[in-house]
Amino acid sequence: MSNFLKNLRLFLPKRMVGVDIGTSAIKIVEVSHWGHGKTLENYGQITSGAIYKDSPLAIERSSRVLASDFVPLAIKGILEEAKIKTKEAIFSIPDFYTFCTSFDIPPMPENEIAGAVQYNASQYVTLPIKEVTLDWQIISGNPGGSTPLKIFLVAVPNQVIQEYQAIAKNAGLELYAMEAEATAIARALVKNNKKTVCVMDIGVQSSTVNIVDAGILKRSYSFNFQSAKPGDLEFWAAPLVMELKNISAEFLQSEQKQVEEYYITGGTANLPGLQDYLTKALGKTVVVPNCFADFLYPPILESKLRQMAPSFSAAIGVALGGLEIP
Ligand SMILES: Nc1ncnc2c1ncn2[C@@H]1O[C@H](COP(=O)(O)OP(=O)(O)OP(=O)(O)O)[C@@H](O)[C@H]1O
């Protein structure tokens, strides 16, 4: 590409659609960027109560959420209502369909790393390695150096990938990419924060606790902790606090780094009293970040978007990944 074209490309607005098929709702955003600025062009969601006859909580942890013929129709409905014309879309893959782990491999030159990761992955991933697609990155150490390399690995069953490909096609979208929810959320919320941040996403089916250190996702754990049901907040949140303390202690021990801040996301982040309770229980700053904060949008939407922000982190994160922001 000539320099002229390269420069021109920087100033051409690029648009991307981000799709998050969650248990309680399907969330879609359309974002664009111009130079260094970002705009939230459109957004929309449909709750699963409107898609399935039974209540969302009755949906079991299974491929049922995806298998429904209604999902592409629901996506089409959101695109139409939100007036989203862009076809290029990135889908977020939820934590219960992905497997994330990190491990060390011995020092080695760059051209040997892929083979070593593949070999190690087979020890961690329960499915046969030919049935999964692997994505990985080096999170510490340098290829060809003298210290071990730490690898962060994401494995997604090929069947899940095929289901997402079918959904995108049937919804009339061009599947630009797919990304694990954990890395998308890290991009949407932590961005340029160079601290050691623990991001928890409290979902309807399960929750994920991620550690992002100097902007790099270093750990991601999923566990069976579900959104609040009416009742005693402290009783409900106690297992979460225990997991957070254990995960932070493991990180301190293995990386000699203390978690400095906690972020809560997912719709449940808006639960009254949760932020205060966690602040006291953890003795650290606890933030409910707004994934729309860096975007341009009509000011009239401010309070509505702030309220909706926790459930849109994954959709924003995947879409942002597709905007080649210089
Ligand atoms: N103000 C609020 N207070 C408490 N809970 C809330 C509030 N707003 C939304 N929620 C809860 O947030 C949940 C929806 O969050 P979210 O959209 O992040 O879930 P999801 O992405 O569909 O789930 P999953 O990621 O598990 O598939 C619901 O359980 C809802 O009850």
Ligand SMILES: [Mg+2]
């Ligand atoms: Mg979710």
